Amino acid sequence: MSADTLNTIFERSVRLYGEKPALKFRQKQGISVLTYRELGHRVQVLGAGFLSLGVRQGERVGLIAENRPEWLLTDLALLGCGVVDVPRGGEASLSELQYILAHSEAVGAVVEDRHQLEKIEAIRSDLPRLRFLVVMDPVENPRSPLPVYTLAEVMEQGRERLVAGRNRFLERSHQVRAGDLATIIYTSGTTGTPRGVMLSHANIVHNVRTLPPLLQITSADRFLSILPPWHAFERTVEYILLSTGASLFYSKPVKQILLPDLQTEKPTFLAGVPRIWQGLYKGIMTNIAKERAPKRWLVTTALAVGHRHRQAERERKGLLPLFTPLPPLRHRWRRARATLTYGLTKPLYALFDRMVYSKIRQVTGGKLRAVISGGGALPRPVDDFFSAVGITILEGYGLTETAPVVSVRLFGQEIPYTVGTLLPETFVKILDEEGKPVRPGEQGIIWIRGPQVMLGYYKDKEATERAIDAEGWLNSGDLGRLTLQGALQITGRAKDTIVLLSGENVEPEPLEMRLSESPYIHQVMVVGQDQRMLGALIVPDFPALETYLQKQGVSPASVEEMLRSPPVQELYRKEIHRLISSRNGFRACERIGGFVLLPREFRVGQELTHTLKMKRNVITQQFAQEIAQIYHSP
Structure with a gap:
């Protein structure tokens, strides 16, 4: 039986790793463990239960839940039935x-x-096609004209079918082919029109097949799960660890839960988004700042030495990103300087490792081989910090449309400030806006081709044809460039979607349209790429604002003074909160956390096209200082 579908890969793992722990999770009575054999049996039972509900191969079933063992159990059971699951968070x-x-x-x-x-x-x-509902938690007296079952009831129906010898689950599972649709993941938020990314078994299996040997994942590894499984990143990580016989412990990205779990479970891998690593970094730095002067000096000095030592080590090995060739003499001089720096700092690094770095690593449990970072660009200070203290970060890049991984840093080849080298069978080309190749090392739009590229957008042929050309190249919408070593560096986004540090995707246009409903806002652009929150550049409607201030009896001396005045700042804060709220259908990640009022409007031919569309890249560059002010203000 070839392992060309997620079903056959999981069945193989159950057979190979039967008594090894697969999942660990909390229950009221303590920590529970499911072995691969037990998980495989539960998947069969639940799958048989779903078949008893009459689900047919290729039909779609929604999966609406947060991270918990039942999510993965349900996902595997639906896939085994040949059903296409449609996941979303709670x-x-x-x-x-x-x-x-x-x-x-x-x-x-x-x-x-x-x-x-x-x-x-x-x-x-x-929802006229809906035939049944299943609830993971126990519920009493559900009021619905549709059949409503608890997950336990569906599993009981599955057990009855098994006892009666009427289990067709394995037969159905083996009928699934590599090219069959496995899942439809809708990518945009509540306020835009979501697009359903169609991923086949083959799309996802490419990641599952190629990443374990690249990342050296084995059955001895332990993962901690802290991300939503309906994100393609976490979901694929879970498939990967199951394919290798590794174990998964369910935790939460909350300090009071995560830190104790790190100590008790001592994971060897931890997958997360940049915001998690940034939060850990900021927490440590905040604690350092509270220490007395001698200890603060010691730790600060240790981090500075660690950074210089690791940078010198990378320079010696040719692992710093290069985009243009160096003249031979300069290349030799830099290598010689790095060798000298490395030698001089090595004793200090060893000393500080015992005194400082090892204690920081102990926060992660002390057994961490690497953290895997995806879902957004990793800030350089965070990258440098983890490197200095000896925690390996394997930063990767991908899209939901690529199932999701395209590239990743590898052990011993961690080129900082990049997302690593391409996966096998994966190709990237960097083109300008006219579709012409850029020169080596120059920035352009990233186009991707490989087995992981999606089948297309569900029931949206036009969007699919815009995204994927006739030769199978996917326009990522991201800006990037390739180093001379073949590593990919992400430099921005050509398309409008904003990816926050949390990994959440946000479409800015609906937010901007809603904000523009305010009588006091003339123009607005939402920002926040690779930040912890969204921000907004706002051009006021000056006549309306002046009228408001006259009614308040305020007469500022200048435009700048007016925009800085407390009454004006409070007015715009209230307007933003009024318009961007859960009551208006916006998610928490779509709230505007900060804003700057601009003294002039965006102009046609400069910040605006002739059709009055905003040139986002131009505005981002033009107002870089103002954007920085949003995120550096208290």
Whole structure:
């Protein structure tokens, strides 16, 4: 049996790693463990239960829940039935759920709890194809004209089929082919029109097949799960570890939970988004700042020495990013300087490792081989910090549309400030806006081709044809460049989607449209790429603002003074909170955390096109100082 589908890969792992722990999670009575054999049996039982509900191969079923063992169990069971699951997190709004479930023509939905069940009930009249609902948690007296089952009840139906010898789950599982659709992941938020990314088994299996040997993942490894599994990144990580016989412990990205879990479970790998690593970095630096002067000096000096030592080590090995060839003499001089610096700092580095670095590493449990970072660009100070203290960061790059990994740093080849080298069978070309190749080392739009590139956008032929050309090249919409060593560096985004440090994707245009409804806002551009929160550059409607101030009895001496005045700042803060709120259908990650008022409007031919569309890259460069002010203000 060839391992060319997720079903056959999981079945093989159950056979090879039967009594090894697969999943570990908290229950009221303590930590529970599921071995591969037990997980495989539960998947069969639940899959048989889903078949008893009449699900047919190729039908779509929604999966609405947060990170928990039942999510993975349900996902594997649905895949085994040949069903296409349509995942989304519990924070999805009613309008988002309605669109996703209706557009995907879902025949059923598996939801986490009563709250999610009630959300589905509120939009049920807009979901004519829905035949059943399943709730992971126990619920009493669900009020629904549709059949509603708990997950336990579906599993009981599956057990009855197994006892009666009517289990067709394995037969159905083996009928699934590599090219069959596995999942539809909707990529945009509640306020835009989501697009359903169609990923086949073959798309995802490419990552599952190629990454374990590259990242040296084995059955001895232990992973901590802290990300939502409906993100392609976390989901693929979980498939990868299951394929290798590694174990997964369910934690949460909350300090009070995560830090104790790191100590007790001592993971060897930890996958997360930049915001998690930035939070850890800031927490450590904040604690350092609170120490007395001698200890503060010691740690600060240790980090400075660690950075110089690691940079010199990379220079010696040719692992600093280079975009243009160095003259031979300069190249030899830099290598010689790096060798000298490395030798001089080596004793100090060893001393500080015992005194400082090892204590910082102990926060992670002391057994961490690497953290895997994806879902956004890693800030340079964070990259440098982890390198200095001896924690390996394997930063990768990808998209939901590429299932998701395209490139990743490898052990011993960690070129900082890059997202590593390309996966096998994966190709990248860097083109300018006219579709012409840029010169080596220059920035352009990243185009990707490989087995992991999606089948297309569900029921959206036009969008698919815009994204993927006739030769199978996917326009990522990201800006980047290749180093001379073949590593990819991401420099920005050509498309409008903003990716926050948390990994959340946010479409700015709907936010801007809503903000423009304010009588006091003339123009606005939402920012926040690779930041912890969204911000906004706002051009006021000056006549309306002046009228407001006259009513308040305020007469500022200049435009600059007016924009800085407390009454004006408070006015715009209230307007933003009024318009961008959960009541208006916006998610928490779509809230505007800071803003700057600009003294002049965006101009045609400069910040605006002749059709009055904003040139986002131009505005970002033009107002870089103002954007920095948003994120550096207290």
